[in-house]
Amino acid sequence: MNLQSKLKIKNENLQQELFRMLALYAGQWLLRSGRSKGGKPWRFVSGGVLLYIGATGKIPFIPWLQRINKNHGQFNCKYEIVVQQPPAIVFSYFRDFRNLKKHIPCLKSAKPLDIEKTHWELTIEIMGKSCPFELFVVKERINEFLGWSANEDAFLYHTGRIELREGVIPNITVLDLVFSYTPPGGNIGRFLTSPFQPLVRSKLRLFLDKLRKEIEEEIYLS
Template structure:
């Protein structure tokens, strides 16, 4: 392979940071896992439809399905801003894993993988691995963490909400819903 071909291959490596041969040291990385008492295929099926993820990811404003492998994500960012990108599924093994990469021109370049591993009677271990280039580098990452918009914090919380929804059919919250307020006033 020529040096130009090697350079091109490195620039197009869409593997998550934990497996990439070209991971940049300045990329932030989040790796979280949770065991959910549900079959892997059921959890995979929920996750494979990105529009479902609005239910469990608190900082998502919208997810628009473009086609079977592409979707447009818009999320809350620090200081009342929003960021968006197009996500492209690069590897999909039904019942086992989904790998994605942001398309060129993303507000926040990112890649990741969600894995579903059978845990026998305990259900399924769900592992989320996300790599991203924080806007503004380390300073931007600091402010994202300060405003609770940092992907490491978000992914941990989002996986807990996913577990709640899949095991109980609802997500526990301290906030009162409109229905609860109406019940109390009647």
């Protein structure tokens, strides 16, 4: 193991310890303030959960949410964007999921698990804890179509596909994206997150605009 890897592991361990300490302090504060402010139930529940996280380093409910996070109750988002690059460059960019890391703060790693890069392992960080999941390229036509799906027990189960076609002028690509996801907890999660869907859709649109800008500028300049 080289020095860089050792430093990375040490840094991750320090972050986890800091997270646990903060959880312990926050849990104690909620329990104390709950007693002094009329004993509101949510303070005792939240304080207990934070104390559990601080003591064990484990986040409760995530395994349970993964077990019931089946492919139902999905939200669907559809977008169309125009990219000032030929389809070959746009397809190449989306075909490598490592390109998404710089635009998704909670995405900590993305690595292919096979030579063809059809099987990936992605790791997101939630409340200081790493949640890895697998991603599969399920269908593709070079420079025309790409479809992918997360494994069914992923914390955030989702599927996506992009279709590319040439624009009316050279070196222009029209990209159609369909993104479907199931909030953690299946139908329960769908009900709880319904009010936030307009915000999610606007964030996805901004995310696509960032990708478009990078494809047009950085890849072109390189």
